[in-house]
Amino acid sequence: MKNGQLLQLCEDVLFQIFLRLPACDLFPLKSISTYWHDLIMSPLFVNCHLKRWKGRAGVTFMMGMYPEFELFHLYLDGEKHAINKLYQRYPPEWSLNGDFIIDSCDGLVLVQARLLKTTDEKQLLLSNPVTGSYIFLPKPPFYNEWSPEKTGHILYDASLKRYKVLYMYKYGQYFIIDVDNNSSHGRLTSEWRKISSSQWRPWVSREGKREFREYIAGNVLFEGKFHSVMGFEGDPDEKLRLLTLDVATEKFYTVDCPPRPFVRRRGWPLWFSGSNGKFYYMEFTSSLDGIELMGLTNLNDLRPTWFKRLLPLNVPPIWVLFLEYSSEDAHVFEDDGKIVFMNKVCDCFMIYEMDSGKCTCISFADYKKGAKTTPWINSMVYVSSLVSCTHEC
Secondary structure (H helix, E strand, O other): OOHHHHHOOOHHHHHHHHHOOOHHHOOOHHHHHHHHHHHHOOHHHHHHHOOOOOOOOOEEEEEEOOOOOEEEEEOOOOOOOOEEEEEEOOOOOEOOOOOEEEEEEOOEEEEEEEEOOOOOOEEEEEEEOOOOEEEEOOOOOOOOOOOOOOEEEEEEEOOOOEEEEEEEEOOOEEEEEEEOOOEEOOEEOOOOEEEOOOOOOOEEOOOOOOEEOEEEEEEEEEOOEEEEEEEEOOOOOOOOEEEEEEOOOOEEEEEEOOOOOOOOOOOOOEEEEEOOOOEEEEEEOOOOOEEEEEEEEOOOOOOOEEEEEEEEOOOOOHHHHHHHOOOOOEEEEEEOOEEEEEEOOOOEEEEEEOOOOOEEEEEOHHHOOOOOOOHHHHOOOEEEEEEOOOOOO
């Protein structure tokens, strides 16, 4: 069947065709930008290719990179806090050292990897762990190896049904590339193009004598808009700015956030995005009688508004380890009213239910495979909601 004929079929027919294909042959990645987003949201697809589970809101998957490329299913509903291993999709031509996952969207992952069949030079790849396929991205500007001053993100343009990759370099330099159907031997033929925000400007002190270097506290993609919450190192007022990119038009919008509610810091505050498009900020209260959970909402309306609540501190002492270490060592996300923590100094995940205050720890002991150390959990850099399904599968 030709591509033109395939495009004329309705989604229901496409689903029925694709659902009957073996998972490893489901899509060449050149077709992923056209069909993958719609398909991954289908309960039929989840039922056939992500093993059998009862449909529920907020199905969460996470992924580890070392020593193997693995996809795990994390149950977060009721009493069933458990981890099921689903896939092992580590291409043999990738190296086992120095690879890590940078970002994800709809289960696709942006990876920096060193290829064994070429030089030791690291490259960026867009990978689909469900199908085991991947595609090379051209080297972006200012790129040699990944560093904290660079960030990359996978975006989805619903108007074109196309994925894009955003590369953010320090000092307000932003580049974007389309993941379209133009690929040659697994390499994307599109080119990076520079986009910039005319409203972007450095933060200047009240005396007007000093510019503060920006840092990105975190990012969230929600309903076609990509939001970056930015702070400025050394700023005595600790102000924040919301930088929003409309994925379809590729235009930036910048607004200053209202003053943040202050509490005494203990360790480094944690920033993390939520499944509902909110952006969370967490740290200890001064009296240590609970956890201050603050956040920003109304991001898509460009009217960032703070919300605040106190979480009871009825959790094990391991909580202190999660919050005492810097945000570079801790990985946190919110899913359906539950906060999931992972810190590389702790050999477990911790799930905190905001409404009930219940805390559950999940060990990775079953997945160490007899190793004397835990390099896998130390390299676990990615957690994400892959599918939200409310139907019975």
